Amino acid sequence: MSDVASQFGPGSLVRARGREWIVQPGSVSPLLRLRPLSGSEEDGALIHVGLEPDVTSAHFPPPDPAQEGNQEEAALLADALRMALRRGAGPFRCFGNLAVEPRTYQLVPLLMALRLDPVRLLIADDVGIGKTIEAGLIARELLDRGEVERMTVLCPPHLVEQWVGELQQRFHLHAVAVTASSAARLERGLPVGESLFKVHPVTVVSLDYIKSDRRRHDFIRACPELVIVDEAHTCTNTGQSRHQRYDLLKALSENAERHLLLLTATPHSGDQQAFYNLLALLKPEFAQLAAEDSEQKKALREQLAMHFVQRRRPDIDEWHDGGIFPQHKSAEDTYALSGAWEQFFESVLDYCAEVTASGEDERRQRLNFWGTLALMRCVSSSPAAAVQALRTRLLSDQAGENVDAIASQLFDGSEDDLVEDDVAPAADTGNPAVRALLAQAEALLGEKGDPKLRLLVKHLKPLLEDGFNPVVFCRYIATANYLKEQLDGKFKGVQVGVVTGEFPSEERKRRVEALGDAEHRLLIATDCLSEGVNLQQYFDAVVHYDLSWNPTRHEQREGRVDRFGQESKVVRTLLLYGANNPVDGAVLQVILRKAESIRKELGVPVPLPDDDHTLTQALMKAVMLRRQGGRYTGDLFDYAQLDEGRALDVKWTDLAETAKKNRTLFAQRSLRPADVVPEWERMQAVLGDSADVQRFVTRALARLGAALDPRPRGGANAPLGALTPALRERLSAENLEATVGVDFKQPTAPGCTFIHRSHPLVTVLADELLERALAGCTDVNAFARLGRIGVWRSASVDVITVVLLLRLRHQLTITRSGRSQVLLVEEALPVAWQGRNAVVEVTGDQLLRWLADPALGDLPDSVREREMSNALRAINERHDALNALAEAQAERLLADHRRVRKAADARGSYAVKALQPVDVVAAYVLLPGASA
Known part of the structure; x- marks a missing residue:
């Protein structure tokens, strides 16, 4: 019985249980893993040849004239055949499993990766260019090629759920989140010594969970073959937690066969040694690039160019890829502290100066300083935040603990450590003067007493009238809720929502999506949304209501909407600050202006080198000292006024110069559009693009009695309840029931699901139509059957x-380290013969266009019968020619794989075998002009 099983390799046709099947990869004698010839993989079966003695070879049935079809059926069947392919035969194996249509520039890291073995790549593209998509493409490709069986993503905790969603939605990879809260549940029930990383092939792991000594060693032992590290620069900086992260990555990189993808938008912005530590994870010898000039350095730089890709948005322009990113328009405006607001602010400054100058013990002085600093920041945010801070009293017996708590809430966390720090910190040190300040703050609540709120309303009105949907970023929950209360109902037809750190991450996401259903929307948010939730689908403007004390946060806020996938042609940003607010003035001039000048020069940001907050403390002390010296004049600060500022200016400038130099030395230059575009166009032709998907789904549903109904705000409703019970059951298994909103572009219309080539709706429809065509249904009244043969006149x-519509089946054998793996590769290929005598063979996309062009008039029955008979006879006579075509396609497939995976050839080999005879899915005769 094993001999029977072994004769059927992947792609072979067999007959068993009264029907035909295609043998799938993973069959191990005496077991055959099968997929129905006219059905989907979900209908597959595992057959034991010893228990199924009637397993025999089968042949693909030829078209039957009794199953004649017309031109419309031919065009739909051609689309169904292409959409049903899961294992495309182009140079990339993954494209049939993608739920995203990548841009050509995003293929550069994929091509670079496939030239390496193992894949060791640092992807350092700018914020919003699409590093997640680029890494996902590589991961999906390696999995579909069979080169890896397991993968993991290591990322900061707040990005875990986002990565799980991206892998599922864009790449059909069912990832498991591994965090402090989920690990125990995942490990429950596992055999002793078994690792969850071997049980679950795709995982997304919190760096902060896995970095500890105990967990790190277990993870290294069971680590998957492919590791993606997001925000990789945070794993090489100084500090205890960063040291643990680096130890983990260094140990993982020491396995010479492990594939490693490092992702970061800031690879060399900060600690220079950290940059070279990062490069050394790719190859240990890259650490020598930190040394002085040497003979080896040039050679190492050339090697690094194969492992390092870094592009700014201007670098993408050369790809001419159809307006990838929106135009970014920025503006600023100021409000003035006056009247009661100015009196209140002066009183706060007087209070802060008095408290910090008091002769308390050292611990109490520290408490007073942090408390007053927190109060100054809350007052600059809003009267509501000031009220919240003034109502929260610090207890002296908890002074040491509260100092640390205030500091953690006062300063803005870095991009990899986005804590929910948007609660207004305690500021009441027990001073009786606080009660008077509280009364003043409460009197300022509302637009009448709040000039900052009035300025916001002034700008939101024209912004909303121009059709923009803004996100207003605040520093504190109290401010966000205050703005929600004040703005709700202010603008006709605009729905106002609020998202803060009060809500868990899933609730934040739900609130954003719910607000996205509104035609006109305004979101008030704290910085809990500045990283980890992409907002470009619903919003296209950002208002910085509160200045961040970390300029990276401003980049993050704007990067939520100004990124790949933003449909709006223009993104607007607005920065608000107080013209005579000393806190705003200090932060704006000394921190934000400097950061902006560096970003404009380099095209990318360089983080503020102020991890210990020395500069920020000095700035705020200067504000209070000025107040001690008299009334604040509103003059802006500059570096020359602060010793700490001058020192930081020098350090920051040096870092910027180093970053600029490194960009020149290490930026990827080896791949240009001419290297990538042909590969992309080849895959588009094989698998189809978004326009092809839309055409197919629209025609297929109409054919099946469930025509799409356009929605007023874009997209369409698909009445799936009108389909047959069998189809409804298959779609219900994919959670597609009743009426579903669908859209064929991104961002999708409100309430719609993006329908892409590998979406279950497309695959189920394609499988259903092919099954009906190939099942030999000959009843002329059969519902929605597609004829596999036909004749008509055509002007084309x-x-x-x-x-002929052909389905070619190939066996792709990959041999590495003495182990061979056989994969099934399928492709749909149209081919034509022109002329009756001197036959000319034609291939290419124009054949599909010929089938799509409408038929001209009717033909007599005798003419159609004659031409169908002639076509079938020609197919039999040209049997050898079709097999030769399959052999030629197999050679092209082999050349494609070798071309893009050169590095793997050094450690293994490829072989491609064309399975014969070729499957002739359909044959159509086109007669010229209007004569018979």
Whole structure:
């Protein structure tokens, strides 16, 4: 019985249980893993040849004239055949499993990765260019090629759920989140010594969970073959937690066969040694680039160019890829502290100066300083935040603990450590003067007493009228809720929502999506949304209501909407600050202006080198000292006024110069559009693009009695309840029931699901139509059958033309380290013969266009019968020619794989075998002009 099983390799056709099947990869004698010839993989079966003695070879059935079809059916069947392919035969194996249509520039890291073995790549593209998509493409490709079986993503805790969603939605990879809260549940029930990383092939792991000594060693032992590290620069900086992260990555990189993808938008912005530590994870010898000039350095730089890709948005312009990113328009405006607001602010400054100058013990002085600093920041945010801070009293017996708590809430966390720090910190040190300040703050609540709120309303009105949907970023929950209360109902037809750190991450996401259903929307948010939730689908403007004390936060806020996938042609940003607010003035001039000048020069930001907050403390002390010296004049600060500022200016400038130099030395230059575009166009032709998907789904649903109904705000409703019970059951298994909103572009219309080539709706429809066509249904009244043979007149041809729709099946054998793996590769290929005598063979996309062009008039029955008979006879006579075509396609496939995976050839080999005979799915005869 094993001999029977072994004769059927992947792609072979067999007959068993009264029907035909295609043998799938993973069959191990005496077991055959099968997929129905006319059905989907979900209908597959595992057959034991010893228990199924009637397993025999089968042949693909030829078209039957009794199953004649017309031109419309031919075009739909051609689309169904292409959409049903899961294992495309182009140079990339992953494209049939993608739920995203990548841009050509995003293929550069994929091509670079496939030239390496193992894949060791640092992807350092700018914020919003699409590093997640680029890494996902590589991961999906390696999995579909069979080169890896398991993968993991290591990322900061707040990005875990986002990565799980991206892998599922864009790449059909069912990832498991591994965090402090989920690990125990995942490990429950596992055999002793078994690792969850071996049980679950795709995982997303919190760096902060896995970095500890105990967990790190277990993870290294069971680590998957492919590791993606997001925000990789945070794993090489100084500090205890960063040291643990680096130890983990260094140990993982020491396995010479492990594939490693490092992702960061700031690879060399900060600690220079950290940059070279990062490069050394790719190859240990890259650490020598930190040394002085040497003979090896040039050679190492050339090697690094194969492992390092870094592009700014201007670098993408050369790809001419259809307006990838929106135009970014920025503006600023100021409000003035006056009247009661100015009196209140002066009183706060007086209070802060008095408290910090008091002769308390050292611990109490520290408490007073942090408390007053927190109060100054809350007052600059809003009267509501000031009220919240003034109502929260610090207890002296908890002074040491509260100092640390205030500091953690006062300063803005870095991009990899986005804590929910948007609660207004305690500021009441027990001073009786606080009660008077509280009364003043409460009197300022509302637009009448709050000039900052009035300025916001002034700008939101025209912004909303121009059709923009803004996100207003605040520093504190109290401010966000205050703005929600004040703005709700202010603008006709605009729905106002609020998202803060009060809500868990899933609730934040739900609130954003719910607000996205509104036609006109305004979101008030704290910085809990500045990283980890992409907002470009629903919003296209950002208002910085509160200045961040960390300029990276401003980049993050704007990067939520100004990124790949933003449909709006223009993104607007607005920065608000107080013209005579000393806190705003200090932060704006000394921190934000400097950061902006560096970003404009380099095209990318360089983080503020103020991890210990020395500069920020000095700035705020200067504000209070000025107040001690008299009334604040509103003059802006500059570096020359602060010793700490001058020192930081020098350090920051040096870092910027180093970053600029490194960009020149290490930026990827080896791949250009001419290297990538042909590969992309080849895959588009094989698998189809978004326009092809839309055409297919629209025609297929109409054919099946469930025509799409356009929605007023874009997209369409698909009435799936009108389909047959069998189809409804298959779609219900994919959670597609009743009426579903669908859209074929991104961002999708409100309430719609993005329908892409690998979406279950597309695959189920394609499988259903193919099954009906291939099942030999001959009843002329059969519901929605598609004829596999037909004849009509066409204006597209000048001579009689026979168009064949072929399905080619190949066995792709990959041999590495003495182990061979056989994969099934399928492709749909249209081919035509033109002329009756001197036959000319034609291939290419124009054949599909010929099938799509409408038929001209009717033909007599005798003509159609004659031409169908002639076509079938020609297929039999040209049997050898079709097999030769399959052999030629197999050679092209082998050349494609070798071309893009050169590095793997050094450690293994490829072989491709064309399975014969070729499957002739359909044959159509096109007669020229209007004569018979």
